[in-house]
Amino acid sequence: MPLLEAKREYLEQHVTSASPVELIHLLYQSGVQAVEEAVVALHGGDILNRGRAVTKAIEILSELQASLRHDGQGEYASTLNGLYAYMQQQLMRAHRESSAPLLAEVSRLLNTLLDGWTQAFRNDSTRDEPATTPASHDGDEATMSGNPYSWQACPSSDNRCWQF
Numbered sequence: 087m088p089l090l091e092a093k094r095e096y097l098e099q100h101v102t103s104a105s106p107v108e109l110i111h112l113l114y115q116s117g118v119q120a121v122e123e124a125v126v127a128l129h130g131g132d133i134l135n136r137g138r139a140v141t142k143a144i145e146i147l148s149e150l151q152a153s154l155r156h157d158g159q160g161e162y163a164s165t166l167n168g169l170y171a172y173m174q175q176q177l178m179r180a181h182r183e184s185s186a187p188l189l190a191e192v193s194r195l196l197n198t199l200l201d202g203w204t205q206a207f208r209n210d211s212t213r214d215e216p217a218t219t220p221a222s223h224d225g226d227e228a229t230m231s232g233n234p235y236s237w238q239a240c241p242s243s244d245n246r247c248w249q250f
């Protein structure tokens with residue numbers, strides 16, 4: 087168990103020190119991983135773990151939906167919101183019907199989003215200007231005009247509510 091605890095501590099520190107762009111990247115990565123776990127459980131006949139993995143993926147998509155900014159980036163936010171809702175429906179249907187093709191479809195969509203976000207993440211990290219973080223964000227939404235996600239994803243004191 088010490089290895090599992092060390093991994094959890096590492097992940098917790100990584101999440102609490104991550105920028106908003108990094109947090110979205112982590113959510114996409116975790117969503118892809120959860121769907122992959124559901125596929126493995128489906129092929130192994132493990133209904134309980136398939137359900138857990140599907141639930142985790144749905145919760146991650148819910149977190150992504152909750153963090154969308156509808157001001158200034160309404161068109162992008164609306165499109166992503168619809169896509170996330172579609173993926174959630176497909177995940178529920180995949181679990182109900184024990185469907186590998188539906189899980190594969192969600193995996194493909196999440197991987198496409200992850201690839202795009204990875205490129206955006208790389209572009210953001212190569213800028214000369216320092217990255218804006220929730221602690222240093224002064225309320226000027228123009229600083230992240232290309233980002234359809236919200237700085238204020240949850241009301242917690244540290245502005246972090248993503249859980250893995």
